[in-house]
Amino acid sequence: MTWSPESWKNFPIKQQPTYPDQDVLGGVRAKLESMPPLVFEDEIVKLRKGLAEVAEGRGFLLQGGDCAESFSEFSEEHIQQMVQVMLQMAVTLTYAGQCHVLKIGRMAGQFAKPRSADMEEIDGVSLPSYRGDSVNGIEFTAEARVPDPQRLLDSYHQSAVTMNLLRALTRGGFASLRNVKEWNLAAMAGGPLGEKYGEMAERIHESLDFIEACGLPIEAFASLQGTALYTSHEALLLDYEEAMLREHEGKWYDLSAHFLWIGERTRQLDHAHVEFLRGVENPIGVKVGPAATADDVSALMDKLDPDKEPGKLVFITRVGAEGAYEKLKSLFERVELSGRKVVWVCDPMHGNTVKASSGLKTRKFESVVSEIQAFFKAHKAVGTWPGGVHLEMTGRNVTECTGGAYALSDEDLLECYDTQCDPRLNAAQSLEVAFLVAEELKNLRG
Structure with a gap:
């Protein structure tokens, strides 16, 4: 079937809100269509080239951010903390893991969430679920x-402001390697991770001093003075995504973000989300859960990447720690036999959500680590490349996931449980994951 920006409307669709006034929705769509883009075509092309390098085993993808962005939590401090912890993680992976790192934030657009039920009930009262x-x-x-x-317009405007700040932080000196010591978050000061990171930062500074002593000023190296941080979100609300399409040289780009993904609940081959995203030039991710089969993965490759374009397709596995090795190994083997080069990314968060004794949703740090280790082990067995990790995380000192170096317990969850939807790793837990992944990368390289 011929693709067009509106062809998705001819397919079944899931996880969409029911707007009471379609005329208002139409007016909002018209406004969005006239708005400036949030990202640019050449940035998307550059990201695809970077992902093609990752697919070939010459890089590693770090993708992370809030479960769902919030209008109420929006602030410069919140965004800077997120960028700060991502920079910490990236430099850890680069230095300790000896690997180039491509960075993508779940930022500047991650405002919509799929839900397991259309309705939510509290104390006998039933209302539509928060989406x-x-x-x-x-x-x-x-x-x-x-x-x-109207909230779609609010999302656009907040995303635009976030993009402005991200560009300033990553290109205006904050991301310079000369600031590697200053990135150490107060939440980790004096603790085991703060000390470990501090030692690494000191060695990096010594290396920079040596380079300058040789007569090579750091200012001459653009890659040491700033970095690229791409944006991403789940392409869930197709009215918004279609309105953000722009045509360039005969190709369609969704300029709401650099990278878009299809969720586990909306990846049906004959449904609207797959239909819409098969026609855009952005790199596309697909969440792959425990029920996904090798046949499912093969069919998605044929649908979303029929021309086998490097850097186009990313599979984000979220199978849960239990039995992860065998499940992942079978998927990796099928794709390897096909001869395709895709990027495999481990999401160790969504398959490991449990309820604490307090009734709050949480994730155990040991389960997160276990799934990551199974991911690396399965790749090593098949001879394929573990392309990255995808984490729900924050730069704040929240208490939403148990365990880690600071041994958070179920009782600690009540101290600072602020997530809009799902539990996130805090800054210390995120950095701890980076050190563990760096060690896996070193072991893989021998």
Whole structure:
């Protein structure tokens, strides 16, 4: 079937809000279509080239950020903390893991979330589920839970401001390697991870001093003075995504973000999300859960990447720690036999969500680590490249996931549990994952 920007409307669709006034939605779409893009075509092309290098085993993808961005939590401090911890993780992977790192944030657009049920019940009252700030309000009231198309415009404007700040932070000196010591977050000061990171930062500074002593000023190396941080979100709300399409030289780019992914709940071959994203030039991710088969993966490759273009397709596995090795190994083997080069990324978060004794959702750090280790082990067995990790995380000192170097318990969860939806790794836990992944990379390289 011939693809067009609107062809997705001829297919079944899941996880969409039901707007009470379609005329209002149409007006919002028209406004979005006239807005400037959030990202640019050449940035998307550059990212695809970087992902092609990752697929060939010459790089590693670090993707991370909030489960769902929030209108209420929006601040310069929040964004800077997220960038700071991602820079820490990236330099750890680069230095300790001896690997070039491609960085993608779940930022500047991650405002919508799929839900397991359309309705939510509290104390006998049933209301539509909260679907992210771009759809409705988190407050448990009938008024707040009505889907409001105007929120799509709010999402766009917040994303634009976030993009401006991200560009300033990554290109304006904050991301210079000369600041590697200053990136150490206060939440880790004086602890085991702060000390470990500090030692590494000191060695990096010594290396920079040596380079300058040889007569090579650091300012002459653009790659040491700043970095590229790409943006991503789940392409869930197709009215928004279609409105952000722009045509360039006969090709269609979704300029709401650099990288878009299809969720586990919306990756059906004959449904709207796959239809829409098969026609855009952005690199596309697909979440692959425990029920996915090798046949599913093969069919998705044929649909989303029929021309076998390098850097086009990313499979993000989220199978859970239990039995992960065998499940992943079978998927890797099928793709390897096909001769295709895709990027494999491990999401060790979504398959490991449990309920704590308090009733709060949490994730155990040891389960997160276990799935990552199974991911590396399966790749080593098949002879394929573990392309990256995808983490729900924050630069704040939240208490949403248990375990880690600071041994958070179920009782600690109540101290700072602030997530909009799912539990996130805090800054210390995120950096700890980076050190563990770096060690896996070193072992893999021998």
